[in-house]
Amino acid sequence: MKPRPFGYTRPESVAEALAALAAPDVEAKVLAGGQSLVPLMSIRLAWPDLLVDINRLTELSYVMVTDGYVRVGAVARHAEVLASPAAAAAQPLLRKALRFVAHPAIRNRGTTVGSIVHADPAGEMPAVLAVLAGTVCVASLAGLRSIPAEDFFLGPLESAVQPGEIATEVRFPVLAGPAVGTGFAEVSRRRGDYAVCGVAVTAWLAPDGRIGGGKAAYLSVGPSPVVLDLTEAVAGAAADAVSFPAAASLARARLEPRSDLHATAGYRRQLAAVLTERALVEALAEARETAAA
Numbered sequence: 001m002k003p004r005p006f007g008y009t010r011p012e013s014v015a016e017a018l019a020a021l022a023a024p025d026v027e028a029k030v031l032a033g034g035q036s037l038v039p040l041m042s043i044r045l046a047w048p049d050l051l052v053d054i055n056r057l058t059e060l061s062y063v064m065v066t067d068g069y070v071r072v073g074a075v076a077r078h079a080e081v082l083a084s085p086a087a088a089a090a091q092p093l094l095r096k097a098l099r100f101v102a103h104p105a106i107r108n109r110g111t112t113v114g115s116i117v118h119a120d121p122a123g124e125m126p127a128v129l130a131v132l133a134g135t136v137c138v139a140s141l142a143g144l145r146s147i148p149a150e151d152f153f154l155g156p157l158e159s160a161v162q163p164g165e166i167a168t169e170v171r172f173p174v175l176a177g178p179a180v181g182t183g184f185a186e187v188s189r190r191r192g193d194y195a196v197c198g199v200a201v202t203a204w205l206a207p208d209g210r211i212g213g214g215k216a217a218y219l220s221v222g223p224s225p226v227v228l229d230l231t232e233a234v235a236g237a238a239a240d241a242v243s244f245p246a247a248a249s250l251a252r253a254r255l256e257p258r259s260d261l262h263a264t265a266g267y268r269r270q271l272a273a274v275l276t277e278r279a280l281v282e283a284l285a286e287a288r289e290t291a292a293a
């Protein structure tokens with residue numbers, strides 16, 4: 001199929017883009033990397049009147065680490081975030097998760113901010129933002145606002161970004177302290193496919209070197225990233241353990257995935273349990289390394 005006819009504009013500044021998005025009686029949509037929007041238009045699940053292409057907004061093309069955040073501008077590609085040594089050092093979870101996002105050709109074009117606004121429940125970066133409790137900065141003609149991750153994901157392909165708004169930046173908190181680590185694990189049918197189930201984890205050590213707590217955000221098990229506090233299941237356990245059956249049981253008990261063409265709910269629940277343990281092992285190894293450094 002082909003998209004319905006649509007208008008197209010390529011502004012040179014954020015102010016111009018916001019003016020185009022605010023045109024009356026026109027359903028305008030931001031075009032970033034186009035890796036999700038264009039396929040949806042081609043199968044006529046989206047039919048905007050006007051595409052506002054933000055790719056010339058070079059002021060939003062950055063990946064930087066300042067004020068306790070990795071700040072990713074709206075035009076930064078997944079590949080740029082993945083390749084940034086500063087971002088990887090400040091928040092290792094970004095690189096761990098981005099490696100699983102699609103294939104290099106899609107990462108070269110798709111944007112990290114776009115994938116968060118797109119709010120696909122199978123997307124890796126929404127789960128990363130959720131587990132890190134990051135923030136999305138949004139601009140409109142009415143001004144600026146920041147939306148915490150917990151209020152950002154409203155449902156499948158639905159975020160808190162409103163018509164007329166541009167998500168200008170996403171802020172991922174940097175690794176918080178010397179005894180904190182992160183892990184990411186997922187299973188997909190083929191490398192680069194959307195995950196059947198995946199999990200992003202942060203875990204931290206107590207002063208005695210045992211586990212202080214942990215938190216997980218799951219993808220592909222609900223309409224949005226599902227965040228679970230793992231602390232009750234892991235606190236006090238040895239940080240070099242190779243399995244965490246209580247955390248696996250907690251994931252199995254609390255998650256309510258659905259069956260679909262790709263997997264049954266039971267299989268997804270089992271995957272979530274196993275992947276929680278794998279991601280915890282990775283996160284705790286990092287926490288022990290940073291504590292020892």
Ligand SMILES: Cc1cc2nc3c(=O)[nH]c(=O)nc-3n(C[C@H](O)[C@H](O)[C@H](O)COP(=O)(O)OP(=O)(O)OC[C@H]3O[C@@H](n4cnc5c(N)ncnc54)[C@H](O)[C@@H]3O)c2cc1C
Nearest residue numbers: 030032033034035036037074102110111114115123124167
């Ligand atoms: C074959 C294939 C496999 C893929 N596999 C994966 C995968 O495994 N994991 C994964 O996470 N993703 C995957 N993707 C999607 C990819 O990550 C996209 O890059 C991402 O979902 C959307 O980013 P984009 O920049 O292309 O956004 P676009 O497609 O341009 O836009 C997506 C939506 O977000 C809105 N939007 C985008 N940016 C902004 C902004 N700054 N402000 C306001 N609204 C905005 C658009 O209006 C649109 O509604 C895959 C895509 C393809 C084609």
